Amino acid sequence: MITKEFQGKDNIKLEIVVSADELYVIRTSVETNFAKSFLLAASCIQNFDKPLIIAATAGEKNTVFCNLYDAATKTKIKREWSKDIDWASIIHDIQCLLGGTSSTIPPTPKLSVVPQAIHPQDLRVRNIRIxxxxxxxxxxxxxxxxxxxxxxxxxxxxxxxxxxMMCLAWASDKCEHPNHAQSTYQKQVIDAVTQGVDELTAVKTWMQQLQISKAGVV
Known part of the structure; x- marks a missing residue:
């Protein structure tokens, strides 16, 4: 943990130094939900020499939480939230496991994290969504x-x-009749992919055709 000045006041930051393909530093205020959810999960870990997966998870509005997973088993490491949690003790205990000291501002925790490739299905949905x-x-x-x-x-x-569903939602205002969007999607996307065309390319072509058709009608 480190102290940074913000708007004339000392602001205590949690710094997580991640050793992966490169050295990364995750810095956040100790008062954030991200920091607290990280500390809760980290307090359940007894051996920090084992690789972990750190995942940021969006909550409501602008809230971000942190999830930790055992990299070998992909098991989520979880500890229940409580209003009576002694955060100072949790930080002290984690720091002791990491070989730190019990000073007011202990050395930065260092975690070994295995870089995870994006699963093909997650990548597929992300690319089409974008x-x-x-x-x-x-x-x-x-x-x-x-x-x-x-x-x-x-x-x-x-x-x-x-x-x-995403594609037809996009096409909802591009066609006069919904059946037209579905039939063209079947031919230009589903059938094309079955014949070996890249799905992203097929969707792009389908979108272009619908936009051209709409422009012609207008």
């Missing part, structure tokens, strides 16, 4: 309705359904 400019919150809501947090937790047919 292409369509589809709201991320709606994707998260759809995933929560399925009982999962990430597309990679679902069967491929469910991802096909999600992508089709």
């Amino acid at each position: 292409l369509l400019d589809y709201p991320l919150d709606l994707v998260k809501e759809w995933l929560r309705f399925q009982g999962v947090e990430l597309p990679s937790s679902l069967p491929e047919e469910n991802i096909d359904e999600l992508i089709k």
Whole structure:
């Protein structure tokens, strides 16, 4: 932890030094939900020599939480939140495990983290969502309705359904008749992908055709 001046006042920051493919530093105020959720999970760890996965998770509005996972088992490390938590003791205990001291501002924790490649299904949904400019919150809501947090937790047919839903939502104001969007999507995207065309390329082509058709009608 370090102290930084902010608006004329001392502001205590939590610094997490991550040893991965390079050296990274995650810095946040100790009062944030990210810092507190990190400290709660870290307080359950007895051996910091084992690789971990650090994941930032969006909450309501601008809130961000931190999740820790065992890199070997992909198991989430969790400790229940309580209003009576002694944060000073948690920080002290973690620092002792990391070989630090018990001073007021202990040395920065260092964690060994395994860089994780993005799962193909997560990447697939992200790329299509960005292409369509589809709201991320709606994707998260759809995933929560399925009982999962990430597309990679679902069967491929469910991802096909999600992508089709996003595409048809984008096309809702591009066609006079909804059936036209669905039929062209079937031919220019689904059938094209079946024949070996890259899905992202197929969706781009389909979008361009609908935009050209709309311009012609106008």
